[in-house]
Amino acid sequence: MTDIPEKLTKPYDPASTEARIYKLWEDSGFFNPDNLPERHKEPFTIIMPPPNANGRLHAGHGLTIALEDIMTRYQRMQGKKALWVPGADHAGFETQVVYEKKLEKEGRSRFKMDRQELYNEIMAFTLDSKQHMEADVKALGASCDWSREKFTLDPSVVAEVQETFRKLYRDGLVYRGYRTVNWCTKHQTSLSDVETETAEKSDKLYYIKYGPFTVATVRPETIFGDVAVAVNPNDARYKSFIGQTIEVQHPEGKLSLVVIGDEEVDMEFGTGALKITPAHDHNDFRMSERHNLPRVEVIDQFGKLSEGTGKYEGMKIAEARTKVVEDLQALGLIEKIEDYTHAVPTCYKCATTIEPRVMPQWFVKMAPLAKMAADAVREGKVKFIPDNFEKIFLYWMDNTMDWNISRQIVWGIKIPALVCTGCNNGALDTDHKAGDACPSCGAPLVAESDTFDTWFSSGQWPLLALGYPEKRDLSFYPTDVMETGRDLIFKWIPRMVIFGLYLAKEVPFRTVYLHGMVNDKHGKKMSKSKGNVVSPIELTDKYGADALRIGLVIGNTPGNDIALAEDKIKGYKHFCNKMWNGARFTLSNIGDTTLDTPRPTLTERDEEILRELNVAIESITNHYENFRFHLAGEELYHYFWNTFADTIIEEMKPRLAGDDTASKDAAQWVLLQILAANIKMLHPFIPFVTEELWSLLPKKDSSLLIIEPWPKPF
């Protein structure tokens, strides 16, 4: 028996190891590619999706960190100049919602606060949350370059985001539009199409006598805003009415409405005649554009009936609907009422039904940009894993609508513009100043108070994170991999491709790796209300970051959801301990053999064992190269446990205890080499325990495992 280090005599203890090892890595400077040894030349880059700086990491982040760190560590060991840039997202609307909930609990409201005061409070909250978030990322073992960390509200980032807006404006790709937007009456802001969800809703479909027609609607309370009635020009029943003016009665009087013909009207639905309320319906708004119709607002920003609705003024929508229907019934104007289930857009944060409102806002003209992105993908400049996500991406790019980037919230990057108090035009802050006369109508301009949609800044993230445009790190651009949740395939990925192409004339990444959602152990979505949320940090505290990482990755194929069971993580803690004990056995039986000991004469069986190891190395390396980390992990797991520990070690025991010196030397050398190769290949998955074991292996150099070259076949 050889003497072994004291710590190996006890079971592996992640709690007393991980923080110490992480500090070793940080102190080494190797997270920063500039500090890597000379031989690391070719860059390999991943930009971390910046976690929201408004809370702790959740299980999905755990998977992201695990996968990205696996890639980064693997490539670093392959001799790449590996760079993984961490970041933090101010997460505009998301964070403001989080903070509003906090205010609510304290009995306060953002609407009673001074804008600057609110901003300062959220900033303090965010900076505090950011520290917790970063500590969580470190606890998971992320080998990212903290010296390059960026926050989406860093002054340089803000300046660049604003500059992008100006560039888009000058290029005619951003414009001030006056049209329906998705308005959340609770949060008092407009939202983009990806910030709404559709919810099934049971409503009534009211058939209202409407001049010579009967129209079917779920929103009788908007009747005061009706400006026309539309029929399909091919509808034999109604086409003779087109162009005529009809009289429509309602509880507050009469409307004179024009009858328009529009192909978009579905002859089959309802009665085939449609009341047109351009101010409160996207569809009707577009019709009003085509037919040059006025827009009469009858619902205000709080979801209450507004001026001009007579006795209904001030009522909430639901109440007004009931009253209007009662009154219409009293007038004999309701023909029938049917039950009706349909999908309505809701605010993705509070589930409030979205109220379409016509407002002046800033829009990005998507068609040309989306085409550019779709072309690049079709040309194969971006590869998707799994590849079926390419179809989803392309579908999205082929069906874009203009992107509303105005948010009526304080928490975010200010839109660098002026808006006219008279007409609805806007101007760049570099061309005009507040108080100037509007170039269009002469009315005074005022500073825009709206902020950008968060995705406007995060869409530029790969460039911003690399210090665009001073070009500090643009040698790392385009990056190699963008790894993120599959739910971001349409929210985030397209915007990054678009901005990358628009600003830098090059796609931001070569490969998009999408992981599935991390669900609870029964495969159900985690949510606070269900109480099934599993914290990655709690699991790390309990079983070690290594166990969590490898447990999250093995058994999970790209794009598919994963069920996170605590027992599984526990199982991989056992694996870490198994490694620990395998090392303990090896180190206590190798005599004075070290990693520097030259290859002795081996037995035929030894040669066979090494040939098998070579096959494993090749296969595992291949899995790493092809993003099949779940298979790399599984094969490593089984090689170490079943082949090395259960078979090879058991087989070597008699030789180690025997008197044949040559055979013993050979056995010692083989065991140590296999152990070292396994430690290296497992390092990306379970960096802490492997680094710790590496430090205990007998060898001349005391360099860190993190920069050890990847094993080559024997």
Place this chain on the structure above:
RNA sequence: GGGCGAUUAGCUCAGUUGGUAGAGCAGCGCUUUUACACAGCGAAGGUCGGGGGUUCGAAUCCCUCAUCGCCCACCA
């Protein structure tokens, strides 16, 4: 109304280019043998959702049906 994914051992899931199925956890029996009981050895457990087809051969390719889930959608 579209699109996508899933359907494999009790549970959660793997199975890279087709060659008579694997893991983890749970469970069963035995073993405290000086690396490890966070272990070892052994046994058990599946007609790979149904039905067709291609093939010498299919969980794996094609068609179809069913069930579940997710995403998208401006028929009021």
